[in-house]
Amino acid sequence: MLTTRGVCLNCFWGCLQMADEFERGVDAAVLKYVAIVAENMQIAMDVVANSAKSKVGVDTGALKADIKTGVEVDGVEVKGTVGNTLEHAVFHHQGTGIYATDGDGRKTPWGYTDPKTGEKVWTKGSKPNPYLQNAIDEEQGKITKLLGGG
Known part of the structure:
Protein backbone atom coordinates (compact mmCIF):
# COMPACT_ATOMS: atom_id res chain seq x y z
CA MET A 1 0.00 0.00 0.00
CA LEU A 2 1.51 3.28 -1.11
CA THR A 3 0.90 6.11 1.36
CA THR A 4 1.82 9.72 1.64
CA ARG A 5 1.48 11.36 5.03
CA GLY A 6 -0.93 8.63 6.11
CA VAL A 7 -3.20 8.80 3.03
CA CYS A 8 -3.62 5.72 0.92
CA LEU A 9 -3.00 6.88 -2.67
CA ASN A 10 -5.03 3.98 -4.11
CA CYS A 11 -8.02 5.13 -2.04
CA PHE A 12 -7.42 8.73 -3.08
CA TRP A 13 -7.37 7.85 -6.81
CA GLY A 14 -10.42 5.64 -6.38
CA CYS A 15 -12.30 8.53 -4.78
CA LEU A 16 -11.29 10.84 -7.63
CA GLN A 17 -12.60 8.33 -10.17
CA MET A 18 -15.88 8.02 -8.27
CA ALA A 19 -16.17 11.81 -8.16
CA ASP A 20 -15.64 11.99 -11.94
CA GLU A 21 -18.30 9.33 -12.50
CA PHE A 22 -20.68 11.16 -10.19
CA GLU A 23 -20.09 14.45 -12.03
CA ARG A 24 -20.72 12.81 -15.41
CA GLY A 25 -23.91 11.27 -14.02
CA VAL A 26 -25.13 14.63 -12.72
CA ASP A 27 -24.34 16.29 -16.07
CA ALA A 28 -26.29 13.58 -17.92
CA ALA A 29 -29.23 13.94 -15.53
CA VAL A 30 -29.29 17.72 -16.01
CA LEU A 31 -29.32 17.30 -19.80
CA LYS A 32 -32.22 14.84 -19.57
CA TYR A 33 -34.11 17.20 -17.25
CA VAL A 34 -33.57 20.17 -19.59
CA ALA A 35 -34.84 18.07 -22.53
CA ILE A 36 -37.98 17.16 -20.57
CA VAL A 37 -38.57 20.80 -19.60
CA ALA A 38 -38.10 21.85 -23.25
CA GLU A 39 -40.68 19.25 -24.38
CA ASN A 40 -43.12 20.43 -21.72
CA MET A 41 -42.45 24.06 -22.65
CA GLN A 42 -43.40 23.29 -26.27
CA ILE A 43 -46.62 21.63 -25.08
CA ALA A 44 -47.37 24.67 -22.88
CA ASN A 50 -54.53 27.00 -29.46
CA SER A 51 -56.35 29.06 -26.84
CA ALA A 52 -55.25 32.32 -28.51
CA LYS A 53 -56.46 31.07 -31.90
CA SER A 54 -59.94 30.68 -30.42
CA LYS A 55 -59.84 34.26 -29.09
CA VAL A 56 -58.36 36.26 -31.97
CA GLY A 57 -60.85 38.15 -34.08
CA VAL A 58 -61.15 36.66 -37.54
CA ASP A 59 -61.44 38.93 -40.55
CA THR A 60 -59.28 37.20 -43.13
CA GLY A 61 -57.91 34.52 -40.78
CA ALA A 62 -54.36 35.78 -41.28
CA LEU A 63 -53.73 36.58 -37.59
CA LYS A 64 -55.08 33.21 -36.48
CA ALA A 65 -52.93 31.38 -39.02
CA ASP A 66 -49.85 33.40 -38.05
CA ILE A 67 -49.80 32.49 -34.34
CA LYS A 68 -46.45 30.73 -33.92
CA THR A 69 -44.65 29.03 -31.05
CA GLY A 70 -41.01 28.38 -30.31
CA VAL A 71 -38.72 26.99 -27.65
CA GLU A 72 -35.07 27.95 -27.17
CA VAL A 73 -32.62 26.08 -24.98
CA ASP A 74 -29.45 27.87 -23.89
CA GLY A 75 -27.46 25.70 -21.50
CA VAL A 76 -29.94 24.96 -18.72
CA GLU A 77 -32.25 27.89 -19.56
CA VAL A 78 -35.43 27.06 -21.46
CA LYS A 79 -37.48 29.89 -22.98
CA GLY A 80 -40.84 29.53 -24.71
CA THR A 81 -42.48 32.06 -27.01
CA VAL A 82 -45.88 32.40 -28.63
CA GLY A 83 -46.95 35.28 -30.83
CA ASN A 84 -47.55 36.77 -34.25
CA THR A 85 -45.19 38.11 -36.89
CA LEU A 86 -47.73 40.10 -38.89
CA GLU A 87 -47.29 43.87 -38.70
CA HIS A 88 -50.90 44.58 -37.73
CA ALA A 89 -50.95 42.01 -34.89
CA VAL A 90 -49.77 44.51 -32.29
CA PHE A 91 -52.54 46.96 -33.21
CA HIS A 92 -55.19 44.23 -32.95
CA HIS A 93 -53.78 43.02 -29.62
CA GLN A 94 -53.05 46.39 -27.98
CA GLY A 95 -55.70 48.54 -29.66
CA THR A 96 -55.23 51.88 -31.40
CA GLY A 97 -56.17 55.52 -30.94
CA ILE A 98 -58.08 56.46 -27.80
CA TYR A 99 -58.57 52.76 -26.99
CA ALA A 100 -54.89 51.80 -27.04
CA THR A 101 -53.57 49.94 -24.02
CA ASP A 102 -51.67 52.18 -21.60
CA GLY A 103 -53.17 55.26 -23.27
CA ASP A 104 -50.33 55.57 -25.76
CA GLY A 105 -52.50 55.82 -28.89
CA ARG A 106 -53.45 58.77 -31.03
CA LYS A 107 -55.86 61.15 -29.28
CA THR A 108 -57.54 62.68 -32.34
CA PRO A 109 -59.75 61.01 -34.97
CA TRP A 110 -58.27 60.16 -38.36
CA GLY A 111 -59.49 58.94 -41.70
CA TYR A 112 -58.42 56.19 -44.06
CA THR A 113 -59.73 54.52 -47.19
CA ASP A 114 -61.22 51.09 -46.52
CA PRO A 115 -59.34 48.68 -48.80
CA LYS A 116 -62.42 46.44 -49.18
CA THR A 117 -65.01 49.08 -50.03
CA GLY A 118 -62.88 52.01 -51.19
CA GLU A 119 -64.90 54.32 -48.91
CA LYS A 120 -63.39 56.95 -46.62
CA VAL A 121 -63.75 55.91 -42.96
CA TRP A 122 -63.22 58.11 -39.90
CA THR A 123 -62.19 56.48 -36.63
CA LYS A 124 -61.03 57.17 -33.10
CA GLY A 125 -59.24 53.81 -33.05
CA SER A 126 -60.01 50.19 -32.35
CA LYS A 127 -60.46 48.51 -29.01
CA PRO A 128 -57.77 46.05 -27.95
CA ASN A 129 -58.24 42.31 -28.20
CA PRO A 130 -55.41 40.96 -26.01
CA TYR A 131 -55.97 37.40 -27.22
CA LEU A 132 -52.42 36.27 -26.38
CA GLN A 133 -52.43 37.67 -22.85
CA ASN A 134 -55.96 36.35 -22.27
CA ALA A 135 -54.84 32.89 -23.44
CA ILE A 136 -51.85 32.95 -21.08
CA ASP A 137 -54.03 34.08 -18.17
CA GLU A 138 -56.70 31.46 -18.94
CA GLU A 139 -54.21 28.60 -19.34
CA GLN A 140 -51.93 29.52 -16.41
CA GLY A 141 -52.95 26.44 -14.41
CA LYS A 142 -52.07 24.07 -17.26
CA ILE A 143 -48.82 25.94 -17.91
CA THR A 144 -47.82 25.65 -14.25
CA LYS A 145 -48.57 21.92 -14.18
CA LEU A 146 -46.69 21.27 -17.42
CA LEU A 147 -43.62 23.12 -16.19
CA GLY A 148 -43.55 21.33 -12.85
CA GLY A 149 -45.03 23.90 -10.54
CA GLY A 150 -48.29 22.19 -9.69
Whole structure:
Protein backbone atom coordinates (compact mmCIF):
# COMPACT_ATOMS: atom_id res chain seq x y z
CA MET A 1 0.00 0.00 0.00
CA LEU A 2 1.51 3.28 -1.11
CA THR A 3 0.90 6.11 1.36
CA THR A 4 1.82 9.72 1.64
CA ARG A 5 1.48 11.36 5.03
CA GLY A 6 -0.93 8.63 6.11
CA VAL A 7 -3.20 8.80 3.03
CA CYS A 8 -3.62 5.72 0.92
CA LEU A 9 -3.00 6.88 -2.67
CA ASN A 10 -5.03 3.98 -4.11
CA CYS A 11 -8.02 5.13 -2.04
CA PHE A 12 -7.42 8.73 -3.08
CA TRP A 13 -7.37 7.85 -6.81
CA GLY A 14 -10.42 5.64 -6.38
CA CYS A 15 -12.30 8.53 -4.78
CA LEU A 16 -11.29 10.84 -7.63
CA GLN A 17 -12.60 8.33 -10.17
CA MET A 18 -15.88 8.02 -8.27
CA ALA A 19 -16.17 11.81 -8.16
CA ASP A 20 -15.64 11.99 -11.94
CA GLU A 21 -18.30 9.33 -12.50
CA PHE A 22 -20.68 11.16 -10.19
CA GLU A 23 -20.09 14.45 -12.03
CA ARG A 24 -20.72 12.81 -15.41
CA GLY A 25 -23.91 11.27 -14.02
CA VAL A 26 -25.13 14.63 -12.72
CA ASP A 27 -24.34 16.29 -16.07
CA ALA A 28 -26.29 13.58 -17.92
CA ALA A 29 -29.23 13.94 -15.53
CA VAL A 30 -29.29 17.72 -16.01
CA LEU A 31 -29.32 17.30 -19.80
CA LYS A 32 -32.22 14.84 -19.57
CA TYR A 33 -34.11 17.20 -17.25
CA VAL A 34 -33.57 20.17 -19.59
CA ALA A 35 -34.84 18.07 -22.53
CA ILE A 36 -37.98 17.16 -20.57
CA VAL A 37 -38.57 20.80 -19.60
CA ALA A 38 -38.10 21.85 -23.25
CA GLU A 39 -40.68 19.25 -24.38
CA ASN A 40 -43.12 20.43 -21.72
CA MET A 41 -42.45 24.06 -22.65
CA GLN A 42 -43.40 23.29 -26.27
CA ILE A 43 -46.62 21.63 -25.08
CA ALA A 44 -47.37 24.67 -22.88
CA MET A 45 -46.76 27.05 -25.79
CA ASP A 46 -49.06 24.94 -28.00
CA VAL A 47 -51.78 25.11 -25.32
CA VAL A 48 -51.48 28.92 -25.26
CA ALA A 49 -51.41 29.15 -29.08
CA ASN A 50 -54.53 27.00 -29.46
CA SER A 51 -56.35 29.06 -26.84
CA ALA A 52 -55.25 32.32 -28.51
CA LYS A 53 -56.46 31.07 -31.90
CA SER A 54 -59.94 30.68 -30.42
CA LYS A 55 -59.84 34.26 -29.09
CA VAL A 56 -58.36 36.26 -31.97
CA GLY A 57 -60.85 38.15 -34.08
CA VAL A 58 -61.15 36.66 -37.54
CA ASP A 59 -61.44 38.93 -40.55
CA THR A 60 -59.28 37.20 -43.13
CA GLY A 61 -57.91 34.52 -40.78
CA ALA A 62 -54.36 35.78 -41.28
CA LEU A 63 -53.73 36.58 -37.59
CA LYS A 64 -55.08 33.21 -36.48
CA ALA A 65 -52.93 31.38 -39.02
CA ASP A 66 -49.85 33.40 -38.05
CA ILE A 67 -49.80 32.49 -34.34
CA LYS A 68 -46.45 30.73 -33.92
CA THR A 69 -44.65 29.03 -31.05
CA GLY A 70 -41.01 28.38 -30.31
CA VAL A 71 -38.72 26.99 -27.65
CA GLU A 72 -35.07 27.95 -27.17
CA VAL A 73 -32.62 26.08 -24.98
CA ASP A 74 -29.45 27.87 -23.89
CA GLY A 75 -27.46 25.70 -21.50
CA VAL A 76 -29.94 24.96 -18.72
CA GLU A 77 -32.25 27.89 -19.56
CA VAL A 78 -35.43 27.06 -21.46
CA LYS A 79 -37.48 29.89 -22.98
CA GLY A 80 -40.84 29.53 -24.71
CA THR A 81 -42.48 32.06 -27.01
CA VAL A 82 -45.88 32.40 -28.63
CA GLY A 83 -46.95 35.28 -30.83
CA ASN A 84 -47.55 36.77 -34.25
CA THR A 85 -45.19 38.11 -36.89
CA LEU A 86 -47.73 40.10 -38.89
CA GLU A 87 -47.29 43.87 -38.70
CA HIS A 88 -50.90 44.58 -37.73
CA ALA A 89 -50.95 42.01 -34.89
CA VAL A 90 -49.77 44.51 -32.29
CA PHE A 91 -52.54 46.96 -33.21
CA HIS A 92 -55.19 44.23 -32.95
CA HIS A 93 -53.78 43.02 -29.62
CA GLN A 94 -53.05 46.39 -27.98
CA GLY A 95 -55.70 48.54 -29.66
CA THR A 96 -55.23 51.88 -31.40
CA GLY A 97 -56.17 55.52 -30.94
CA ILE A 98 -58.08 56.46 -27.80
CA TYR A 99 -58.57 52.76 -26.99
CA ALA A 100 -54.89 51.80 -27.04
CA THR A 101 -53.57 49.94 -24.02
CA ASP A 102 -51.67 52.18 -21.60
CA GLY A 103 -53.17 55.26 -23.27
CA ASP A 104 -50.33 55.57 -25.76
CA GLY A 105 -52.50 55.82 -28.89
CA ARG A 106 -53.45 58.77 -31.03
CA LYS A 107 -55.86 61.15 -29.28
CA THR A 108 -57.54 62.68 -32.34
CA PRO A 109 -59.75 61.01 -34.97
CA TRP A 110 -58.27 60.16 -38.36
CA GLY A 111 -59.49 58.94 -41.70
CA TYR A 112 -58.42 56.19 -44.06
CA THR A 113 -59.73 54.52 -47.19
CA ASP A 114 -61.22 51.09 -46.52
CA PRO A 115 -59.34 48.68 -48.80
CA LYS A 116 -62.42 46.44 -49.18
CA THR A 117 -65.01 49.08 -50.03
CA GLY A 118 -62.88 52.01 -51.19
CA GLU A 119 -64.90 54.32 -48.91
CA LYS A 120 -63.39 56.95 -46.62
CA VAL A 121 -63.75 55.91 -42.96
CA TRP A 122 -63.22 58.11 -39.90
CA THR A 123 -62.19 56.48 -36.63
CA LYS A 124 -61.03 57.17 -33.10
CA GLY A 125 -59.24 53.81 -33.05
CA SER A 126 -60.01 50.19 -32.35
CA LYS A 127 -60.46 48.51 -29.01
CA PRO A 128 -57.77 46.05 -27.95
CA ASN A 129 -58.24 42.31 -28.20
CA PRO A 130 -55.41 40.96 -26.01
CA TYR A 131 -55.97 37.40 -27.22
CA LEU A 132 -52.42 36.27 -26.38
CA GLN A 133 -52.43 37.67 -22.85
CA ASN A 134 -55.96 36.35 -22.27
CA ALA A 135 -54.84 32.89 -23.44
CA ILE A 136 -51.85 32.95 -21.08
CA ASP A 137 -54.03 34.08 -18.17
CA GLU A 138 -56.70 31.46 -18.94
CA GLU A 139 -54.21 28.60 -19.34
CA GLN A 140 -51.93 29.52 -16.41
CA GLY A 141 -52.95 26.44 -14.41
CA LYS A 142 -52.07 24.07 -17.26
CA ILE A 143 -48.82 25.94 -17.91
CA THR A 144 -47.82 25.65 -14.25
CA LYS A 145 -48.57 21.92 -14.18
CA LEU A 146 -46.69 21.27 -17.42
CA LEU A 147 -43.62 23.12 -16.19
CA GLY A 148 -43.55 21.33 -12.85
CA GLY A 149 -45.03 23.90 -10.54
CA GLY A 150 -48.29 22.19 -9.69
